[in-house]
Amino acid sequence: MLWLKNAHVIDPAQGISGIMDVAVQGGRVLKLGQGIAAADPLGGGEADVTDCAGKYLFPGLVDAHVHMREPGQEEKEDIASGSRAAVRGGVTSLICMANTSPVIDNQALVAFVQERGRQAALARIYPMAAVTKGMRGEELTEMAELAASGAKGFSDDGRGIQNGEIMRLALEYAKLTGCPVVSHCEDEFLAGRGVMRRGPASAARGLTGVPAAAESVMAARDVLLAGETGGRLHLAHVSAKGTLAALRAGKAAGWDITAEVNPHHLILTDEDVPLTNSDFKVNPPLPSAEDRDALLAALADGTIDMLASDHAPHTWEEKACPFAEAPFGMAALETALAALWTYLVRPGKLTAERLVDAYARRPAERFALEAGTLKPGAPADMVLFDPDWEETVTVEGMASKSANTPFLGRKLRGYPVKTWVGGRLVFERKA
Amino acid sequence: MILREVIHLENTVLMSGGDIDQAVRRIAREIVARGGVDDVVFVGVRTRGAPLARRIQAAVAAEVGAELPLGLLDINLYRDDFSRVGAQAEVRETRIPFAVEGKRVVLVDDVLYTGRTVRAALDAIIDLGRPRSITLAVLIDRGHRELPIQADFTGKVTPTAEGDDVSVCLRETDGRDEVLLNKKGGGA
Amino acid sequence: MSWRRKDLLDIETLTVDEMRLILDTAVSMKEVLTRPVKKLPTLRGKAVTMLFYEPSTRTRVSFETAAKILGADTASLAVAQSSVSKGESLLDTAKTLVAMNADLVVVRHASSGAPHFLAQNLPVGVINAGDGQHAHPTQALLDIYSLREKWGDVAGRKVLIVGDILHSRVARSNAVGLTKLGAEVVLVGPPTLLPPEMAYLGVRSSYDFDREIAGAHAVMALRLQLERQRSGLFPSLREYNRLYGLTRERLAKAAAGCLVLHPGPVNRGVEIMSDVADCPQSVIETQVTNGVAVRMALIYLLMGGGAVEDVVA
Numbered sequence: 062m063l064w065l066k067n068a069h070v071i072d073p074a075q076g077i078s079g080i081m082d083v084a085v086q087g088g089r090v091l092k093l094g095q096g097i098a099a100a101d102p103l104g105g106g107e108a109d110v111t112d113c114a115g116k117y118l119f120p121g122l123v124d125a126h127v128h129m130r131e132p133g134q135e136e137k138e139d140i141a142s143g144s145r146a147a148v149r150g151g152v153t154s155l156i157c158m159a160n161t162s163p164v165i166d167n168q169a170l171v172a173f174v175q176e177r178g179r180q181a182a183l184a185r186i187y188p189m190a191a192v193t194k195g196m197r198g199e200e201l202t203e204m205a206e207l208a209a210s211g212a213k214g215f216s217d218d219g220r221g222i223q224n225g226e227i228m229r230l231a232l233e234y235a236k237l238t239g240c241p242v243v244s245h246c247e248d249e250f251l252a253g254r255g256v257m258r259r260g261p262a263s264a265a266r267g268l269t270g271v272p273a274a275a276e277s278v279m280a281a282r283d284v285l286l287a288g289e290t291g292g293r294l295h296l297a298h299v300s301a302k303g304t305l306a307a308l309r310a311g312k313a314a315g316w317d318i319t320a321e322v323n324p325h326h327l328i329l330t331d332e333d334v335p336l337t338n339s340d341f342k343v344n345p346p347l348p349s350a351e352d353r354d355a356l357l358a359a360l361a362d363g364t365i366d367m368l369a370s371d372h373a374p375h376t377w378e379e380k381a382c383p384f385a386e387a388p389f390g391m392a393a394l395e396t397a398l399a400a401l402w403t404y405l406v407r408p409g410k411l412t413a414e415r416l417v418d419a420y421a422r423r424p425a426e427r428f429a430l431e432a433g434t435l436k437p438g439a440p441a442d443m444v445l446f447d448p449d450w451e452e453t454v455t456v457e458g459m460a461s462k463s464a465n466t467p468f469l470g471r472k473l474r475g476y477p478v479k480t481w482v483g484g485r486l487v488f489e490r491k492a
Numbered sequence: 493m494i495l496r497e498v499i500h501l502e503n504t505v506l507m508s509g510g511d512i513d514q515a516v517r518r519i520a521r522e523i524v525a526r527g528g529v530d531d532v533v534f535v536g537v538r539t540r541g542a543p544l545a546r547r548i549q550a551a552v553a554a555e556v557g558a559e560l561p562l563g564l565l566d567i568n569l570y571r572d573d574f575s576r577v578g579a580q581a582e583v584r585e586t587r588i589p590f591a592v593e594g595k596r597v598v599l600v601d602d603v604l605y606t607g608r609t610v611r612a613a614l615d616a617i618i619d620l621g622r623p624r625s626i627t628l629a630v631l632i633d634r635g636h637r638e639l640p641i642q643a644d645f646t647g648k649v650t651p652t653a654e655g656d657d658v659s660v661c662l663r664e665t666d667g668r669d670e671v672l673l674n675k676k677g678g679g680a
Numbered sequence: 681m682s683w684r685r686k687d688l689l690d691i692e693t694l695t696v697d698e699m700r701l702i703l704d705t706a707v708s709m710k711e712v713l714t715r716p717v718k719k720l721p722t723l724r725g726k727a728v729t730m731l732f733y734e735p736s737t738r739t740r741v742s743f744e745t746a747a748k749i750l751g752a753d754t755a756s757l758a759v760a761q762s763s764v765s766k767g768e769s770l771l772d773t774a775k776t777l778v779a780m781n782a783d784l785v786v787v788r789h790a791s792s793g794a795p796h797f798l799a800q801n802l803p804v805g806v807i808n809a810g811d812g813q814h815a816h817p818t819q820a821l822l823d824i825y826s827l828r829e830k831w832g833d834v835a836g837r838k839v840l841i842v843g844d845i846l847h848s849r850v851a852r853s854n855a856v857g858l859t860k861l862g863a864e865v866v867l868v869g870p871p872t873l874l875p876p877e878m879a880y881l882g883v884r885s886s887y888d889f890d891r892e893i894a895g896a897h898a899v900m901a902l903r904l905q906l907e908r909q910r911s912g913l914f915p916s917l918r919e920y921n922r923l924y925g926l927t928r929e930r931l932a933k934a935a936a937g938c939l940v941l942h943p944g945p946v947n948r949g950v951e952i953m954s955d956v957a958d959c960p961q962s963v964i965e966t967q968v969t970n971g972v973a974v975r976m977a978l979i980y981l982l983m984g985g986g987a988v989e990d991v992v993a
Contacts, residue, residue: 259877261879267849268812336792336793382769383789383797566708569980583709583980585707586712
């Protein structure tokens with residue numbers, strides 16, 4: 062019996078945003094309402110009462126895009142360390158991308174990821190399976206069996222599927238599963254050997270640029286294929302204005318399309334990229350200011366459905382090299398929520414309600430996870446969020462094995478202070 | 493700025509403009525007297541050795557009716573305290589428009605003190621060729637040598653304390669002719 | 681003015697006064713190059729190490745010559761001969777050099793920002809001898825030196841930089857440096873090699889060499905990397921030469937006495953015709969000599985910066 066009092070509860074699935082008490086029992090939300098009286102029949106037993114005045118209570122965040130690196134690259138991250146990082150960041154359910162080594166393209170590996178998640182026993186860990194065997198972009202995986210084993214979607218994330226016919230077939234075949242096909246949109250000819258967004262900022266740094274169109278042309282292709290096949294498409298890490306045009310057109314036509322955006326693409330731009338700090342190197346690359354603003358507007362108006370971290374840890378050694386040679390990716394699980402709050406919610410560019418909607422409810426719905434809401438009966442996956450908690454992002458403070466975040470050294474304001482999964486306290490932030 | 497004014501008040505004048513003119517003329521006469529002016533060339537050590545060398549050159553010309561060659565030498569690339577000086581002295585151009593080979597070089601500097609500048613100048617000249625001889629003319633010799641170096645032609649010899657500051661002002665570089673001594677500790 | 685830098689990484693971060701000090705010091709250094717014995721004792725006992733991840737005999741020898749004339753010892757690490765090819769990281773290699781008592785490291789690297797990265801991580805000075813497509817500050821300084829030597833001052837002069845601007849660190853550093861000193865720089869090249877983003881330099885861009893050469897006081901022809909054709913950036917050497925090659929006819933349209941520069945090595949008959957490369961207005965050979973003088977000046981200034989702890993900003 063857990064009794065949280067006076068929290069500002071935000072639960073978009075129920076249309077709730079206000080001061081409430083929440084009672085939890087048996088790992089599930091029992092009841093929520095204003096001023097639940099002590100005399101209320103709560104099921105008996107001793108109540109563990111927490112006064113949450115001045116803090117928010119969110120449903121645990123649902124992150125549809127995480128690279129846990131296990132199996133095969135455990136020096137960067139493993140499911141245990143990544144789970145610790147997740148709950149520190151308020152993420153209680155997440156989907157692991159399939160570009161591990163070996164690639165998650167068979168039932169045994171789908172089972173392995175879930176088993177490792179259960180062993181870690183912190184966040185709820187779900188696997189994404191590859192679209193094509195070995196992510197080679199040639200033959201489809203056994204999608205029906207993979208979905209039956211627990212895969213929540215299909216993605217060759219890390220590489221775009223260059224062959225349009227394979228993508229078309231994937232959208233068709235995945236209908237057997239009800240799972241979305243998640244597209245990493247990147248035309249490899251256009252992207253070339255680029256390492257940041259093409260524009261004046263890349264020219265000034267003498268770094269090879271990736272034109273925004275490298276993403277948008279493939280996004281447009283996949284949107285059209287979703288329309289033609291009636292398949293279920295999800296666009297990963299949207300980063301360009303041109304992609305939004307395709308997305309809006311597809312949605313307007315009523316096609317089954319969703320999209321996600323990463324916090325860093327909403328906060329940082331290509332002008333922020335330092336020549337000597339490869340923690341700012343990410344794929345897709347940081348957008349122009351114009352594209353960044355367009356992405357933020359699209360998130361606010363629902364064109365972009367959800368937020369996802371694209372947590373992509375790399376070791377210090379891999380990143381300690383010239384920009385062009387470093388791998389793409391940012392560690393993001395632990396900083397995503399704090400950065401969104403600091404740079405978007407606090408200045409009024411994004412409402413707290415939309416943040417929770419996009420980072421909990423919508424991904425849970427799209428990937429059919431039992432999560433993302435505090436409705437009575439739902440698993441008690443919850444985040445107690447202190448909007449005034451200040452903390453500087455440090456290497457030592459990371460639960461992740463990697464600290465390749467562009468927010469390193471920055472003081473962020475607004476952090477999760479307690480995280481529960483199934484009613485069990487799995488993280489508590491200490492000063 | 494204020495500090496500099498105070499120090500200035502406590503300076504003692506070692507040589508006036510008239511003293512400097514006289515010294516230059518005497519040095520010129522001594523140079524001529526010592527074996528004539530055949531193959532004699534002047535090399536002034538930048539900064540203030542340069543105008544002094546020009547003055548001695550003119551004084552010699554007044555004596556013998558012929559202008560002898562003059563070159564300017566920057567010794568910063570030959571300093572022995574390179575790694576200790578911190579921010580580098582600005583290197584200016586060495587301009588010696590003649591071959592030193594076989595010449596009788598008169599090296600000219602303003603102050604002879606530790607002898608290290610002269611040592612550097614000797615190395616610099618020898619890098620340019622093999623002169624027949626090198627002699628040294630200085631306006632003022634203040635003692636405290638750290639190397640076995642002596643002047644051949646001296647305007648004035650003044651004993652000073654180590655740490656005293658001897659500053660030579662010349663019209664060409666400082667707007668006036670004067671040699672000042674600032675005693676260590678402000679002339680107390 | 682005093683010099684307080686440990687590294688020379690690009691032209692952007694140099695002040696105009698610092699540029700002038702380097703160029704003035706180089707004048708003194710050039711005198712040394714005219715001597716029968718070109719050897720100074722200045723940097724005796726100091727070691728300058730060349731860390732070249734891209735083959736460039738010219739630049740490396742220029743730096744080595746400069747260091748040796750100043751009396752320093754030099755060591756060279758070329759990529760093929762070292763553990764670099766065994767996968768040792770840039771940082772580990774550089775730390776090894778410092779452990780061997782290098783006092784100054786000269787770096788050439790195919791990755792933009794590699795020298796900046798080293799400068800952040802090493803206690804000794806770093807000179808950028810060309811990084812990726814980003815910067816080649818010593819080339820720009822020697823080009824500007826060569827122009828100043830002829831003109832006294834570059835202010836108010838029109839300088840064309842012609843060719844593969846997109847991939848050129850020489851073009852970037854020169855455009856920045858010349859602009860700082862008051863010259864009018866115009867970038868000229870085909871649209872594929874002179875894309876809109878080069879506007880970040882704040883100088884005029886043009887596709888029309890014939891129009892721009894009118895009134896030009898100097899033309900800097902850039903080396904065309906022949907592999908760019910295979911990448912589809914231009915259709916043929918023939919057409920490139922017809923549109924952007926520096927020919928006698930084109931040079932005749934420039935201002936009288938228009939100087940011809942090229943960072944070398946020259947593709948004769950591609951970006952520049954042989955007779956133009958060898959004409960009296962060409963300073964291509966002088967650039968090579970001036971390169972040594974400018975690099976001597978830089979090595980001298982950077983090595984004299986005193987202990988690194990003393991360096992402010």
